[in-house]
Amino acid sequence: MRIAGRAWVVGDDINTDLLYPATCFRLPPAERRWQTLSANRPGWAREVRPGDVLVAGSNFGMGSSRPAADNLRDLGIRLVVADSINGLFFRTAINTGLPILEVPGVSRSVREGSRLEADLTEGWVRTDGRELQGRPLPPFLARILEDGGVLARLAKQGYID
């Protein structure tokens, strides 16, 4: 699975309270995305263009089970790459259909605004003529993404409409 796009770079410890602040619970679903990173990077959500890639530091997605990956997906973020990723966020991203890849050291190797290309199942990232190797996405999880997330899969299997 190959994905390419323009990179945004954020630091370490971007948690779900920053990605999906509690105010989201009180907003209609279509408006929640604009709250993404509003506490630490006000205005950012409005600058994201569909197809952009988010590059982050360590412990990305630390925190609660709230649907934080939805906000990134709804902003049009096509791929998340981070030095290290919280296990629950990783699962939620896959289930939500948001491609995600763990590549140690990536946050210090990518310049904001650069074009970045990645291959999920091979696990590499290329940017500015450099290549970094991360943890390839196992086929079991790549299939959930290919199905379009877990809801699409459950619908295909006849469990839900």
Add this chain to the structure above:
Amino acid sequence: MSRPQTQIEKILSHHSTEAPGRPVEPEDIVEVEVDRLVLLDMAATHPEFMGHLPHRIQHPERIAWVFDHLVPPPTIELATGLAKLRELARRWGIREVFDVGRGGISHPLMAERGWVRPGEILANTDSHTCAAGALGCAGRGVGMLEVMSILCTGKTWFRVGGTVRARLEGKLPRGVYGKDLFLALAGTYGGIPGKNLEFQGPGVAHLAIPTRQVVATMGAEIGAEFVLFPPDDRALEYVRARVPAGETLRPVEADPEAHYEQEWPLALDPLVPLVAEPGRVTRNVKPVQELSHVAIQRAVVGSCANGTLEDLEQVSTILAGRKVHPDVVLTVTPNTSAVFAEASRLGHLETIVRAGGLVTNATCGACFGGHLGVLGDGEVCVTSTTRNFQGRMGSSQARIYLASSATVAASAVTGHLTDPRELLSEAP
């Protein structure tokens, strides 16, 4: 001989759908049967769930539905949503519904009701499900979408992470509690996203179950997948007192030769009361005494980690014969209805209220900025809940310090961050 395994590797291997009993190792993806599943009131706030309900579900007898985050419901939408969830539970044949006033916060509640059992796999939407590891149960928060998948299929998957071993020596001194133990680890060793944490060593035997529960619950804050204590006599005694007679337990221990990625030694005797400063828990911890200049306006005791009877007792011991500082609002939230009742019988709640504290019903409440006292712009809070992230408890302009319930109570009395040992030694 097959590869020796850690406690979590063994539990996952036993539950594998593909090759039950075949050893697993880091980087494997294991598909497993789920023994027990917990749904929350938050399900009502998920459009994906409410809009795509499963036609039928697997194993309703293995499912509990707990209303805990926003109870009693503060909005019309939520009140309407809860009514729908009750109706769904009836339709699906889910009998274990812990409704408003009859339950509490899911993690301590499930342990209290015998739903947390060693060697089993427990799934819940919520990230602090690792709390179950206090009793040797592989508990994991998996999010709403995964819970929908489990409802439909009865199964889930885990990517096996490497395991870290914390070796505890000695005993916690007076005035130092489970929260301090956890903060010592998080401050010293930092985060372990995707990895597991197993506790061993002679110090474990000295830790009461509620203390282990605090530590296991807080494991989410270092990004641990699973946090496991061994199913020792103390744990088994706690569980046996809560499961129906005749039901067998299947505790699992680590193999003696198991491979651990890292060793975290920790001596308990020299520990002092600690605080995590605002923003994050990992590598952001200091002794309370170094921060005594920090004035506070809000103090919160509660959450799945620190709303136990022991916490309420610590608070009432410190507040007895004293008053909450006039500049401070203290909120105390017991974590289950049973804890509320027992703390009431023992007089702890009366002590807290007479000192000027507010006691709420058992709910998540302020812990996630949901209701019952969110933080305003510029307020400084010391809390024994689980997270100190920016914006976590309300305003993104508030500052949150994380500590033990005793530290919160002592700080509520003085109006600034205070080492509880200062008030315990001169307890009136």
